[in-house]
Amino acid sequence: MTDSSTAQSTAVDFSPYLTIAKKIGGGLMMLVLTFIGLTAITFVIGRIMPNDPVVAIVGDRASKEVYEAMYLQLGLDKPIWQQYLIFLGNILQGDFGNSVMTTRPVIEDIKRFFPATLELATIATIVGIIIGIPAGVLAAVRQGKLIDHIVRIVGLLGHSIPIFWLGMVALLIFYAKLDWVAGPGRIDFFYDGIVDPVTGVILIDSALAGEWDVFHNAVSHIILPASMLAIYSLAYISRMTRSFMLDQLNQEYVLTARVKGLNEGAVIWHHAFRNVLVQLITIIGLTYASLLEGSVLTETVFAWPGIGQYITNSLFNADMNAVIGGTLVVGISFVFINMMSDMLYRIVDPRAK
Amino acid sequence: MKTFSTLKSMSLAALLATSVAFPVMAATPADTFVIARNTADAITLDPAECFEFTGSRIVANLYERLFMFEPDNLTKLVGGIAESYEFAEDGKSITVKLRPGLTFHSGNPVTANDVAYSLSRAVKLDKTPAFIIKQIGWTADNVDSAVTAVDDGTVKIDILADLSPALVLNLLSSSVASIVDMKEVQKHEVDGDMGYAWLKDHSAGSGPYKLKTWKANELVMLDAFSDYRHGEPAMKRVVIRHVAEPSAQRLLLEKGDVDAAMELTSDQLKGLDGNADVAAQQYPKGYLMYLATNMDHPVLSKPEVREALNYIVDYKGMTDTILDGQYKIHQSFWPSGMWAASLDTPYSYNLDKAKALMADAGVEPGTKITIDTLNKSPFKEVAQNVQAALKEVGIDSEIILSDGKTLWPKYRARKHELIVARWGPDYSDPHSNADAFAHNPDNRFEAKLTGKLTWRNAWDASGLTELTNQAAAESDPEKREAIYAELQQKVREDSPFTIMFQAIGTFGQRANVDGFINGVTSDQAYYRTVTKN
Numbered sequence: 102m103t104d105s106s107t108a109q110s111t112a113v114d115f116s117p118y119l120t121i122a123k124k125i126g127g128g129l130m131m132l133v134l135t136f137i138g139l140t141a142i143t144f145v146i147g148r149i150m151p152n153d154p155v156v157a158i159v160g161d162r163a164s165k166e167v168y169e170a171m172y173l174q175l176g177l178d179k180p181i182w183q184q185y186l187i188f189l190g191n192i193l194q195g196d197f198g199n200s201v202m203t204t205r206p207v208i209e210d211i212k213r214f215f216p217a218t219l220e221l222a223t224i225a226t227i228v229g230i231i232i233g234i235p236a237g238v239l240a241a242v243r244q245g246k247l248i249d250h251i252v253r254i255v256g257l258l259g260h261s262i263p264i265f266w267l268g269m270v271a272l273l274i275f276y277a278k279l280d281w282v283a284g285p286g287r288i289d290f291f292y293d294g295i296v297d298p299v300t301g302v303i304l305i306d307s308a309l310a311g312e313w314d315v316f317h318n319a320v321s322h323i324i325l326p327a328s329m330l331a332i333y334s335l336a337y338i339s340r341m342t343r344s345f346m347l348d349q350l351n352q353e354y355v356l357t358a359r360v361k362g363l364n365e366g367a368v369i370w371h372h373a374f375r376n377v378l379v380q381l382i383t384i385i386g387l388t389y390a391s392l393l394e395g396s397v398l399t400e401t402v403f404a405w406p407g408i409g410q411y412i413t414n415s416l417f418n419a420d421m422n423a424v425i426g427g428t429l430v431v432g433i434s435f436v437f438i439n440m441m442s443d444m445l446y447r448i449v450d451p452r453a454k
Numbered sequence: 455m456k457t458f459s460t461l462k463s464m465s466l467a468a469l470l471a472t473s474v475a476f477p478v479m480a481a482t483p484a485d486t487f488v489i490a491r492n493t494a495d496a497i498t499l500d501p502a503e504c505f506e507f508t509g510s511r512i513v514a515n516l517y518e519r520l521f522m523f524e525p526d527n528l529t530k531l532v533g534g535i536a537e538s539y540e541f542a543e544d545g546k547s548i549t550v551k552l553r554p555g556l557t558f559h560s561g562n563p564v565t566a567n568d569v570a571y572s573l574s575r576a577v578k579l580d581k582t583p584a585f586i587i588k589q590i591g592w593t594a595d596n597v598d599s600a601v602t603a604v605d606d607g608t609v610k611i612d613i614l615a616d617l618s619p620a621l622v623l624n625l626l627s628s629s630v631a632s633i634v635d636m637k638e639v640q641k642h643e644v645d646g647d648m649g650y651a652w653l654k655d656h657s658a659g660s661g662p663y664k665l666k667t668w669k670a671n672e673l674v675m676l677d678a679f680s681d682y683r684h685g686e687p688a689m690k691r692v693v694i695r696h697v698a699e700p701s702a703q704r705l706l707l708e709k710g711d712v713d714a715a716m717e718l719t720s721d722q723l724k725g726l727d728g729n730a731d732v733a734a735q736q737y738p739k740g741y742l743m744y745l746a747t748n749m750d751h752p753v754l755s756k757p758e759v760r761e762a763l764n765y766i767v768d769y770k771g772m773t774d775t776i777l778d779g780q781y782k783i784h785q786s787f788w789p790s791g792m793w794a795a796s797l798d799t800p801y802s803y804n805l806d807k808a809k810a811l812m813a814d815a816g817v818e819p820g821t822k823i824t825i826d827t828l829n830k831s832p833f834k835e836v837a838q839n840v841q842a843a844l845k846e847v848g849i850d851s852e853i854i855l856s857d858g859k860t861l862w863p864k865y866r867a868r869k870h871e872l873i874v875a876r877w878g879p880d881y882s883d884p885h886s887n888a889d890a891f892a893h894n895p896d897n898r899f900e901a902k903l904t905g906k907l908t909w910r911n912a913w914d915a916s917g918l919t920e921l922t923n924q925a926a927a928e929s930d931p932e933k934r935e936a937i938y939a940e941l942q943q944k945v946r947e948d949s950p951f952t953i954m955f956q957a958i959g960t961f962g963q964r965a966n967v968d969g970f971i972n973g974v975t976s977d978q979a980y981y982r983t984v985t986k987n
Contacts, residue, residue: 159581167580202497203670204654210670269701277705284711285702290673290693291483404697406672414494414671 139432147421197426207426216301218407222392224327229334237342259336268402283321285404326403334388341384349373386442390435481710487689490697491716500653501632503581510976517632517659525980528973529793548611558635559664566603571636583630591615624883662982687982715962720779737972738791741878741957747950749912758815764801765808766843776835784956786942787891788884791974794935796942819848827874829855866904884938893922911950
């Protein structure tokens with residue numbers, strides 16, 4: 102006993118660490134490849150757009166000399182592959198160039214607009230999880246009963262009602278008529294600038310600063326737009342939970358557990374739900390990523406200064422640096438979330454290792 | 455059972471968490487004027503560069519020019535930094551005395567050097583609106599000697615082109631001629647850029663407001679300037695909130711979270727009728743909607759056909775229906791609300807007369823043409839209306855809808871046949887539009903005078919080019935006005951243009967707001983006159 106245990110402790114088995122290292126390495130490799138692909142695609146789209154980036158900066162009545170000077174300054178005379186390499190090099194140094202619209206470095210704009218979207222999407226996803234998962238489980242357990250019909254109908258509506266329209270109706274009822282929440286915008290203007298941005302997420306920044314008036318106002322503003330997006334996320338999450346759960350409840354091991362006399366709660370949560378959770382991780386990751394992609398319509402209806410509105414306005418102003426920077430950041434966060442949910446999946450489900 | 459009660463209470467808690475009522479502050483502070491507007495077009499607040507609607511309105515409140523319109527009379531240049539001016543006998547220079555004691559927001563005095571620097575800066579930066587003052591004959595090389603400080607309070611301005619004094623004054627009243635604080639701007643100069651990078655989102659003016667914050671796509675905040683020459687404005691702060699969606703603007707207005715909403719649709723304005731707290735406001739806008747024929751077209755170029763087009767437009771029918779509240783009938787190239795505008799509207803819908811004219815021209819029934827227009831309301835509806843009337847007089851037309859990025863290049867390349875288009879003046883002088891509608895020094899295709907509508911429609915402007923030059927150079931205001939009247943009449947009677955409508959600006963305003971004045975051009979938006987009861 103003593104000998105064998107000593108022998109085991111001296112010969113450390115590195116293989117699990119190696120596997121994890123390989124996974125992480127593989128993931129990073131994927132991220133790099135995706136990054137190159139994304140930059141190449143956004144760059145090419147930026148260049149073949151019918152908008153003239155020079156005109157966007159100098160205006161269409163500028164003299165020929167001014168136009169040409171800007172053309173050279175932007176490096177548009179160089180071959181396209183060279184332009185791409187310069188562009189890539191700049192991005193790796195965190196330089197997306199300046200935005201025509203806001204005149205500031207695009208990276209600064211992204212730091213301001215992305216947290217607003219992040220705030221909205223995160224809350225919407227959390228609400229989606231908190232309501233969607235129990236609702237889906239309940240619907241599956243009570244299949245064919247009233248609660249199941251309700252969850253299914255809500256799921257269907259949440260997926261098919263245009264958020265644009267629903268947002269307007271919600272504003273009309275909860276803001277205009279009932280006065281329960283604040284209207285469009287991220288914060289009332291008289292609270293603007295009171296809290297210094299630390300994370301860029303007003304809810305966190307105001308709480309950190311102990312400015313509870315500002316916090317309260319920000320909560321009041323975010324409730325409606327977050328709820329709109331939450332309806333979308335909870336509709337999807339509840340629908341998928343229900344379907345996964347039904348799958349599990351029909352498995353033999355559930356029957357065995359019941360026969361063994363386990364109480365229903367333990368059967369559902371400890372056995373069936375654990376398996377569902379694994380599948381749900383991917384679904385939640387996808388939902389979160391799609392909300393981060395910029396919910397342009399929600400942001401427009403609620404005058405929410407997020408990345409979706411930023412990219413759209415930049416497109417209208419032919420502000421290509423901003424479009425490329427914004428698209429790239431959204432794309433990278435999409436890849437990142439997928440990678441995270443993939444890793445989480447491996448941790449939760451031992452079989453996936 | 456325990457499982458379900460846990461689930462139920464969790465769901466209930468989550469529902470409650472998302473629907474807790476938060477009492478909300480309504481009504482804006484008494485000394486703050488809050489406007490909801492789509493500000494997505496704003497890309498700069500530097501007066502030397504700004505040419506967008508939102509930006510121009512803000513710049514007009516941050517800066518002053520030598521000559522300005524005062525809100526009580528938007529057709530007469532009286533205000534500004536200039537106290538008095540005198541033209542040289544040959545009309546080739548102006549000596550301007552500045553008002554004494556004026557200061558910039560920084561506290562620096564407004565001097566003749568600031569004026570010389572500002573005008574020279576705009577010409578040298580050569581951004582989009584620079585063409586306006588470059589018409590005075592100024593270039594980057596000569597502007598420093600053309601605009602000089604005689605002493606601290608006197609500027610001498612040389613006019614290097616053949617222009618009427620009145621036109622020069624109007625050009626100097628445009629946004630691009632705003633006077634900036636030279637010392638302040640030079641403090642922020644980077645690599646000899648004359649403060650270009652800094653002034654995009656900062657202000658250095660002497661206007662009634664100074665820029666506090668500009669967050670693109672969020673808000674613009676202005677603070678009142680206590681030493682303004684007319685005294686500190688009643689509204690200590692003006693906030694322009696970026697709200698892109700008109701329905702959201704309306705809700706904010708009705709709730710009292712904003713005092714004015716600038717982009718309400720006519721339906722929404724009608725919907726406000728029963729609400730005593732808000733009111734719809736109108737003002738004339740400079741945009742004209744017109745029909746134009748390409749003179750290279752064998753049928754459309756015939757004088758009788760062009761005359762017939764004046765009678766196929768259902769002016770009243772359209773303003774009563776599809777254009778209700780958005781446009782009014784206007785048939786001259788210079789919009790009403792401006793000095794020297796002709797208000798005559800001799801044409802009306804008369805298909806019999808149009809048919810007779812078409813017959814005189816020998817137009818074969820079933821002749822085919824195309825109508826180009828913008829792919830949006832109300833342009834496409836107007837084009838459909840014209841199409842229906844053309845059908846009645848024997849012309850089959852096809853409507854081609856495009857967005858601006860496709861339509862305008864086609865128009866500038868003279869590739870259209872009939873077009874329903876729009877035009878707005880660049881500055882407050884009839885020369886701005888006369889130059890477009892009545893002036894064509896070279897009608898050859900190679901001349902590429904794409905900025906002129908005459909050239910775009912291949913019309914040599916039949917003797918009107920000289921008359922336009924004459925009007926631009928005329929120094930007697932009465933004679934000048936008479937020439938513009940003649941020009942407008944001649945273009946109306948014999949040109950490729952059927953000018954149909956002038957746009958009406960509409961916005962919603964809280965009932966307790968008074969004195970918010972909007973003129974024909976973007977830079978006639980006055981916040982300093984606003985008061986609240």
